[in-house]
Amino acid sequence: MNSALKEFNKQKSAYIFIAPSFIIFTVFLIIPVFASLYWSLTEYNILQPPKFVGFQNYINILFHDPRFWKAMANTVIFVAGTVPTSIAISLLLAIAIDQNIRFKNWFKTFFFIPSITSIIAISVIWKWLYASGKYGLFNHLLTSIGLPSVNWLGVTWTLPSIILMSVWGGLGYNMILFLAGLQGIPHVFYEAAEVDGASEWDKFRNVTLPLLRPTMLFVTIMSVISAFQVFEQVYIMTYNSEGAVGGTLDCALTIVAYLYETGFQRFSMGYASALAYLIFFILFIVTIVNMKIVEKKVEY
């Protein structure tokens, strides 16, 4: 006991410096995380004290809530639509820029600009581009080459439209990560491959890809997690005059948008907390599976 106190005295200033961020972290993260775990087992509308209901919220979500499954399906489509496309295109861009081309830095900046732009601003502008009939830029281009106009933000197209925009918006960030990864591959491997008479494709398949796996793992996991939590784009593109989010007939309702509606529009905090924990568990499992798949093949 005495020695512990002595130890504390010795490190006093260190603890004092740690204290502010530790307190903030505890108050705004640790406590809410456990509080919402408890609330997920209650019925709670902010106004009345929470009422314990056991696993009822989870049962209702999983077995009696078609909107949850609709949101889940939309989210999976969004993840499947954005992550592989974005990784493929940004890898391609990274490789292209990694060659000794002119205006290299200019291209890097050019593709990275969307990443430093607020996704809200991007969504607002793209909403104009997507305007229906003959009014948006995209439809103007389509009709001017004789194609029929597309109802970009209608029931069928809203989700693909959001996917398209999100892929565009996320390219730069992944590209920079891949570029860093590419630059970390020692040149000797390529030289050795060339000596063996490997073609460009062989070099890509057998040198670049395997050695890029750590970057690939990181990019995949981060992309899946952030794609799973897509919200801002959906909010801006689909909110209507009454503040409802998700679009006509929930065509673009994603899981976090649904969480927002339940928690912050209907104030069913218990239900929303249960949703949040389900999202957490799903992401946890997806990440583990992801790591197992990619990790196995990391070889040096």
Add this chain to the structure above:
Amino acid sequence: MHGRDIPIAIAKALVFSLMIFTVFCLAGCGKVPEEKKILMWLVGSEKQAQKITELGLDFYKQTGVKVSCEAISWGEAHSKYLTSVVGEVTPDIGTMGLTWGTEFGNLGAMVDLNREFPDDLSELTSSIFPGLAGSIRYNDSIFAVPFDMSEYIMFYRCDIIKEPPRTWKALTSLLSELNSSGRSMIIDWGGMGWIGYSPFLWQNGGDYYDKDMTSATLDSDKALEAMKFFTSLYKSYEVPVENRPVEQSFKIGEYPIFISGNWKMKSLSDIAPELKGKWAIATLPAGPTGKKTGFIGGRVMGIFSLSKHKKEAWEFIKYLSRPDIQIKLYEDTLESHDTYLPPNIKTWNLLPMEDSFKRPLLDQAMDSKGPPSVLGWDDSTRFIDTAIQLVVLKNKDAGAALKDADNELERRIRR
């Protein structure tokens, strides 16, 4: 002094200065006699809040009560009010969405004006448009009174359409004519949703609930007929199901007629000033009952139960309801991008507005209804939206869709 002691010295200095500061503050509060001060939250623009604070200076001269008004945005307004109620940090006066007064009032967070100031209130509500008056009354309680209003109105290009349609029949024959040249109409405010459907429901003699608000009536024949007519506009007369830029399409004449809120008058003259004189407004086409009932919304203001100056707050609400003050608010919005229509019929007689606009607006406002005053209404609306969207987009049978919505409404009244 060791390096390690420096943070402690800083912390000590901080604590000490904080103590001194607190002591000064307490001493300061003790000396000055407390001035009566009202805080008002306004859901809306910063500019309008400033104007109200300005009007508050005039009120201060008359009464010695200070008023300050803060703007809060629509997006966060509902949760901000709710959390302020829970945290017991409500303002004195809140300006909010039409149905919220009843909602917060039933939580005990707002003063029942009908009980607290019955005489003043009945005088004030007697000159409120009847549609608004119906929406603020919940059983015998009134928790908030109208601050302004927004109403449904029909806009048309008078150089393309000679006579605005006066009946449903005239509307569909006009639309057929427009359709033949690839044109149609837009239902802008609340299209493909309950707000868009409501006027047609009411014009056909139907309603969402029965008279005592105890049972949903969306399964009635009148609701069904109205639904069939409303959805046929989308399915047979090319009213677009998705949002169109209203002003632009009006300008190029693709949609030379649209139904929206009165605020479009402002945006039309801002976005398409060259159209001046080429467009006009008219009341909605009347349904089979001969009624042209429109939808009316708006903001209401009420007093929170925790306010320490309820009487003074009520005086300020009365002040803001005075015709001369409402005209000042109206004139101010002509310069900014806000829209403000006075909810007080008496004010309209004095309103400096072109007669060609004033007449239809007044005429429509006299025959308009607001959202039903039922707890659980806000939770129910999305089922009506879904019913409409299923009928239009997925060809669901209108009767079946309404039956489903009716069940959901029914289930939510009793909560």
